[in-house]
Amino acid sequence: MAAMGYSAEDELMITREFEELLARCKRICKREGDEELITRAFELAKLAHKGVKRRSGEPYIMHPLAVARICVDEIGLGVKSVVASLLHDVVEDTDYTLTDISTMFSPKIASMVDGLTKISSATSAETSEQIESFRKVLLTLLDDVRVILIKIADRLHNMRTLSSMPPEKRIRISSETLYLFAPLAYRLGLYLVKTELEDLSFRYMHPDQYAEIESKIATTSGQRKEFIDRFNAPIIEKLRAVGIDFEISGRVKSTYSIWNKMRQKQIPFEEVYDVFAVRIVFRPTPIVPEKTQCWHIYELVTDIYASNPDRLRDWINNPKTNGYEALHTTVMVPAEEGEGTWVEVQIRSERMNDIAEHGLASHWKHKYTPESVAVSSSDINFDVWLKNIREALSSPTDNAVDFLDNFQRSLYTSEIVVFTPKGEIRKLPTGSTVLDFAYDIHSKVGAKAIGAKVNHTMASIYDELHNGDQVDVLTSDGVNPTKEWLDHVITAKAKQSIKNFIKRYRQNNIERGMTLFETRMNELGIKPSARVFRKILPAYGSRNKDEFYSKLGADLISLDNIQEILRQNSAKKLLKFWTFFVKGKDDEEEQDLPFDDFNAKEGADDSKSQFDIAECCTPIPGDTVTGYKDPETGRIIVHKTNCPELTKLAAQHGKNLVGNIHWSSYKEMSYLSIIELQGIDRIGMLLDLSQVITGQLNINIRELKMQSHDGIFEGYISLYVTCVEDLNNVMEKIKQIKGIERVTRRENETTENNG
């Protein structure tokens, strides 16, 4: 069909390009009708994009044609993908709908085009909602990785033609490419595509630095070639002698990777570029396994050059998650004078090389060939990766930006291989801790982890794991995940599980607290009105109902005093439950001080006490106290007898002191006190502390703060006690906990301030 809107010249160019594409597709068109399907897709796209030009002036249809070509040639995708890539902009940019595509082609093709349309609308938005939708899109797309691969091909072509875009758009598109598409390509094993995407982004984002590195590479290339040729000569000789069919090449580092290293390590071009690497790609002989042949070549090379055993990388027995297989070794080339040079030698079979350069799609290509047994383990790896990504993507609590960061990191992080006690292999990102490992085994194991035996030696759950570690997680039912754990895990799964637990735990506590509260209110026959909450929330140090319920549910506070609290006008007057008596001079009879003078002032409703607790030293029942009669209000402020503030007052207004004050009837009440702690940090310290205090002594903790540094921790606990006896008892028990070095009662808050 001759579409209107194309000039004769354009028609010719388009037809040529399409014929070239068809020729390339010969290899993949295995079923009858495949070529016809591709042709129909092309014709629909051509018609739909009719009259539209790209910024470069080319007819728009040249873009989908180029993307389809990349899919076949560079990624190795099949017929459906070619069809979808030809149609990838049709629904987004023209009047055709998904229903049209579905009827004209198939529901499968329509769903691929749908995915492609969604990604592009997701990545072109500017807000964080964009990330949110990008996440959703990726999640659905993971069911069909081909859609992501086509999207990468689309991005690659756009990057190749980016020069026709205005500068600010170039920067935006390049950053996005560098941040998302290059890592995605890497993770999917598209090494060459990833390198090209990076180099192109780099070129548009930093044109000057790009040009500088390019020119430096050009001027040193002669020397480098000479060195590599000299290095290769004896290897070539030896491998030929034993009849190996191979190619050897000096590997050229990409411009971007040189720049990135310079920037990351703060080193000059020369130091980065002085790292040499060569690659040996061999065609395996039948019968002998590829693996064995790799090791054979390794032996031959290390017969010539001394190798560094620390730098041997065996990606053959343990392929990378993206499918990469190879043997890497680093050997020393002695210099006639001065220092020798390290050269990295990569050994790969043709199949391994294909996977290394073209990634996942090559997996599929090789998957059904007879000698493909070795590939299956990489397929499993890839499935594992997909599963992890899916878990990370479906995380409901991460905010959009966190998610994107996590996702992006999960694309690039390198891996360590660790073992279960039974010798089963687990792969984790570098930097993973015992906790990450525990959660990788199962979220239930993670949640109960208390430590581990790493290579038969005790380790903390926070300890970082290393390649080859054998890890046996120790669990305990007494353990629960805490917020602190989040600082010691890096895997998405662990983070997610811990966050979920904390959220659920808090929710459970809120529900439990609510029930406890309602039951108690019922018993007392009180309706929990807003007025009730206004009184109790501050009294329990809670900012809102949820916090109150959650503290109550976690047994951090008790309702023992609720009646007294409700009887008061405000929370502050909680302190007034403390009653005092003053011993008469003649010691005749203990009696409460008269208070009539004050009732008039404060209103009949008010407490009958005329005592206030000094805020500077907050004495508790049992403390030796002295009163100070405020000359203005006439109220007696009760200080600890040794309070520096009181000493000051006594010095100035000695006549206002009221001695002989004693505590009375305080048994029912709880008072807030602060204990300061110091000791040697160890796992389970917090657990022991809280067990001693709330478990054995049944005292309520209001707040517990710990800071640990260099194996030492410091902190304080504020808790409710009924009297000094109680407090001393707690302190005595805490002193007996292993690792605790110092336990002191915080005596006087204002001393510090005044000092």
Ligand code: MN
């Ligand atoms: Mn496109």
